[in-house]
Amino acid sequence: MTSPADVETLRARLAEQMPRLRADLEDLVRIESVSADPARAGEVRRSAEATAALLRGEGIEDVRIVAADGGAPAVIARRPGPPGAPTVLLYAHHDVQPEGDHAAWGSPPFEPTERDSPGGRRLFGRGAADDKAGIAAHLGALRLLGDELAVGVTVFVEGEEEVGSETLPALLAEHREALAADVIVIADSTNWDVGVPALTTSLRGLVRADVTVRTLTHGVHSGMWGGLVPDALIALSRLLATLHDDTGDVAVAGLHTGPAADVDYPEERLRAESGVAAGVDWIGTGSAVERLWTRPALSVTGLDAPAVDGASNTLVPAARAKISMRIAPGDTAASAAEALTAHLHAHAPWGAQVDVRVVDTGEPIAIHAEGPAYDVARGAFADAWDGVAPVDLGVGGSIPFIAEFLGAFPDAAVLVTGVEDPDTRAHGADEGLHLEDFARVVVAEALLLARLADGSAPTS
Template sequence: MTDSIMDEAALRAAILREMPGVRADLERLVRIPGIAFEGFDFSHVEASAEAVAELLRAEGLQTRIVRAGGQPAVIGTKPAPPGAPTVLLYAHHDVQPIGDRSMWQSDPFEPVERDGRLYGRGAADDKAGVMAHIAALRAYGDALPVGVVLFIEGEEEYGSESLDALLEAHRDELSADVIVIADSANWDVGVPALTTSLRGIVNAFVEVRTLDSAVHSGMFGGIAPDALTALVKLLGTLHTEAGDVAVEGLFGRAASALDYPEDRLRAEAGMLDGVQFVGTDRLTDRMWTKPALAILGIDAPPTAEAPNALVPSARAKLNLRLAPGDDPKTAFAALKAHLEKHAPWGAQVTVTLEQDGHPSVIDATGPAFDAARDAFRTAWDGVEPVDVGIGGSIPFIATFQQLFPGAAILVTGVEDPHSKAHGPNESLHLGEFQRACLAEALLLSTVAKALHKG
């Protein structure tokens, strides 16, 4: 078996040979504005799925587009050689909305290279993940040492609403010994990482009502509370003076011993001069393994149109990130109880859940993880990979853990701390992308050796 596996030098040469075509196909994908959010043209998501399916068919995979009431996903399969393991390769082809167009230095859907980085929406998150999988396939051609199942989702950025149904419907087809989820980030440019914990998520709306309708602010101000002031006062109870989340009943834990340099974090977050960090404990604890709560938006009269009248109702959208080990249902109940308990001046408070998702903790031990670290170490020329937590959420990882309990789940990625995923001027470091492609090709080889059956 091992004699048929390409050696490191051959894989390096193959990846180098394939990179121009891989980049060209990545750029073609970036030009498709496949946004799965309500209100956008879903024909672009369909076009994106078709483009991905075409790429998989070109590599000889049995490919079909599937859906379960939501946006289209793509499944491509190639059976394993005798005795070889099967590896599921996950990524997603949908992208975030662009936000404020004026903040982009170039057209979000026209890829542009600047200073060794490729700019464009989805260039990093996660169309580069799709193309890293395809680069690995191209490196081997018809000599893949493992069986592969590519599962490319079409609505991850919108919350993966139909993913559970898709996984249940295609469970047998997606069964694998190792699952590679290429939707995370490395520790830094030049330092690879395995993600071993992710926070969960609760998105909720809180609405405050104090009046039947707007009334004159001079006639009734000072007596009748307006809803916007009450909402602001209520939102102020969500954090302590130091900035920790003040909601009782939320879980927290200590992160790994990895330190995050303060100056680096300030630069990566784009914090303005003089702005202080919020919260207590180590920075990695605050980012990876403690809850965080943000106010994403407020519905109230815009300033340009606001009359001199007391506001009868106001609503805010809250984003609660949960520490690994917490439960989204109990966390939402705790948040709801806090908001109802702290309603100012008897205001009527209504709290509704928009979406939630489980956090994840991965036991990154065993032969598949050893194989991954060997592949990373080789691709990054001897640099030791690190285990990191991620403050963001990939709730479906918990679903994968539940449905495929025997599979090793490797959470990898092509992003780096400067990629600005979800923000303006999202970008991909092209040198790191090549290393990630090589690492995945090497991973297929090392997994084949480590998990060969017989």
């Protein structure tokens, strides 16, 4: 019998299985499992049930829908391996981001649609990539191996990743024994480019805070009191301006910075992928990948102030801003939140009252991606991508739940993989899954599972 670890065998099997796998993915995309919308809690539940049904359809008998502390439903499916075989945990999430303005989409967001795009055909739809394609990749790998699967597999599909995984620690604690594994594959990140695979080895953390500046107990006439009394909007603007120096580097003292991998990120690609407007300069110092992966970044993502239309000639008594700060691996969320809060209080202009409320945090991570399991993964990816070796990359965004897995299972080898690419547009309009790369992801995961069973010791 041909070895299941043979890449051409798996590709042939996938060609037969792909129509069914595509249909299952498209059915999942049609479920509006927006975890941030309480009105669609029923859809989130329906998404969990559909995921559980797909896993049962693979002959997995131990499939459960679970929840903790009133959180969204998650799915745990367990298929034991032969005695002495390693256990691999396959993670994805079935909840999705809000779709936003339907008019911004080229096709209805919850009706999966295949269209041409730069670089190849894509399947467009909310969750088509992030992260229902992760579920489909796990299903596809299991189908390619079938009864030849020789490792234990646990599939864990979370239902609230897009709202911060608030109850994940409770789920991991409650189901620790069921979720314990030697290797953890987290299919929720990105590849370096279309046709170039990647393993994510670092992610920045997150501190989000609401800052309110007050200068008056109530609004007063701008003509009567302007020139003597500061208005809160000007005070807030001046305060926000202190958060960066003249080069655009974050000016909050006490934040960690570090080196990044020596990866070339060409200027034309940066501009195309970022969507930066013509003529706009980059901010900050250091290499592009350092600024994106291993240095802090700070943005103002929202403002509460009177609208321009209909504004009266009144000094604004209070104004509020939402600050999103990304923190580098090597920092901690608690330390960074304390540094940001101290900076905002210390730089309050004209004695303005400043209130800082930390809304949520996520820890940065750095994975020491060395050892047999990582060697097997890199080989599997290179074979699935026709000899293109995977890039070890950092991600500027945050996936806080990865730190939870690292803390819960410190002896496991954690492989952060994904089905996305720089033009996936996850969270935005026209989110799309690159279909050719999706096929490579499925083959790579099947190769990984087969080769881990062939005798590669899965130790971190």
